[in-house]
Structures are given as structure tokens and as C-alpha cells.
Amino acid sequence: MLEVSIFAILAMFMIGGSVAMILNKQTIYSAFGFLIAMIGVAGMFALLENRFLALAQIMVSVGAIVVLSMLTILTINAKEESLPHEPNKYKWILLSSVLVAPFTFLLYKTLSAAHRNFAQMETITSKVVGKALFSEWVLPFEIVSILLLAAMLGAIVIARKEEIVKTEEIIKKEENV
Amino acid sequence: MTPDMFYLLVSILFSLGLIGLVSRRNLFIVYMSVELMLSSVNLLLATYSKVLGDANASAMALLMIAVVAAEAALFLAMIIHLYRAKQTIDSDRFDKLGEGRKHA
Missing domain, CATH: 1.20.5 (Single alpha-helices involved in coiled-coils or other helix-helix interfaces)
Incomplete structure (x- = not known):
């Protein structure tokens, strides 16, 4: 039950962050939404007991990629007139959501047809990942x-x-x- | 906690990335949407790693993270270059390949 609650909180953060990223006009606020989504992905890796990937995600995606994009956004410092003028933004987002929704459903159906249970296994540590990485x-x-x-x-x-x-x-x- | 929940989350995140990619014109948001789609694939690989009890999917996800990092470096450099060329981050303004269409 605790795992499900953590999953729900993380999923809310990720989806909320992604929606904020799509909707915001100011680029830097979008970057903050993106940051929340990336931290959520790292939390999901930790929830899947995949320590190494969680650490790699925090170091590379959060520590490097998001910070690099924020620095680029601040360096460019686009003025109001350089930002794209999108008067029909919400209409486009609504239209593309309607168009993408069947695809989402199809994707979910396809993925969930494969396996429905977690295997009983040990935590995936860096040792196991390292062995796979440097052999196969x-x-x-x-x-x-x-x-x-x-x-x-x-x-x-x-x-x-x-x-x-x-x-x-x-x-x-x-x-x- | 079942894999189904993760599959649903992966589908939603990938679709949100796709929506951001096709409906916004800000280059940075296009870039972040692509990153979001790649991250959702990463999450799927980690889920399969747990479902199958196999570290190979984790190794693939790790390589994916490296590819995402390379993509980020190139994409951000391209954005800076494009901004210097036209002083805008509107993706509709970069239509040099379609210029012939206007005269036709």
C-alpha cells in the first residue's frame, strides 16, 4: 500500500510537471516543470529498486541536462517579442490531445499485454548492471x-x-x- | 504495485511529450518534449528490467541516458546557433527549406 501511495504521488508530480511544461508561455517555468518530471522519473527508478539507474538519472538528467537547459534559457534571455506568438495554443493542444488519445490507449494495451507481474528478484545493484554492461x-x-x-x-x-x-x-x- | 500502473504512466508521459512536440512552437519546449519522450522509454526499460528480473534492460536504459545527454548537448547548441541567426526561438520562423513553396 505504501508503494502505491508513493507511486501515486510521484506520478502526479510527473504528469503535473509535464502538463506545466507544455502549457507555460515563459520558457523558464516550462524548464521547472521539466525538472519536476525528471526528478519524478528518478523516483520511479528508485521505486523499481533500480538504485544505479536512479543515481544515474539524478546525476545526468537532473544534474546535467536540466541545469544545462536552464543555463541556455537564461543565456539566450529571449525577450517577449522573440517568444513565438501562439494565440491558438490551447486549441492546438486540445486538438493534438484528442488525436493522440487513441494512440495512448493503444500503447497501453500493447504494453500491458506482455507481462502483468513483477518477477521475484533481488534489487538491481550497480554490480549486476556493471556485469551486464561490460560483458554483453x-x-x-x-x-x-x-x-x-x-x-x-x-x-x-x-x-x-x-x-x-x-x-x-x-x-x-x-x-x- | 503492478507493472500495469507503470505501463499506463509510460503511455501517458510519452503522449504528453508527443502533444508538446506537435502543438508548441517554442524550440525549448520542443526540446524538452523530446527529452520527456526519451525518459518515458527509459522508464519502460527499467520496468521491464524489474518485470523480467534481468539487468540487461537496465544496461540499455543506461546507454539511453548517455544518448539523451548527447542529444541535449547538440540540441541546445543548435538552439543557440538558430537564435543567433534570427533572434527568435519560434520554430515556424526557421522555414528556409520551404522558401520555394511561397513563390510556387
């Missing part, structure tokens, strides 16, 4: 490391492009002088 999943693990390196380089190159152009312009100006 070692090639995907290495590929992910290359992916992260490529993403890091790509992010630097994309975000720096403007600066390079500016320095080139400055060099040209200095040459002209």
Missing part, C-alpha cells in the same frame, strides 16, 4: 563513448561558429587599417 553490452558502450565525443565536438563547433566569423571580420578590419 561492451560494444554499444564503446560506441556510446564515441557518440558522446562526437556530440561534444559538434556542440562546440555549432555554438562557436559565430565567434569564428567575428574574429575573421576583426582580422580583416585590422588588415584594412
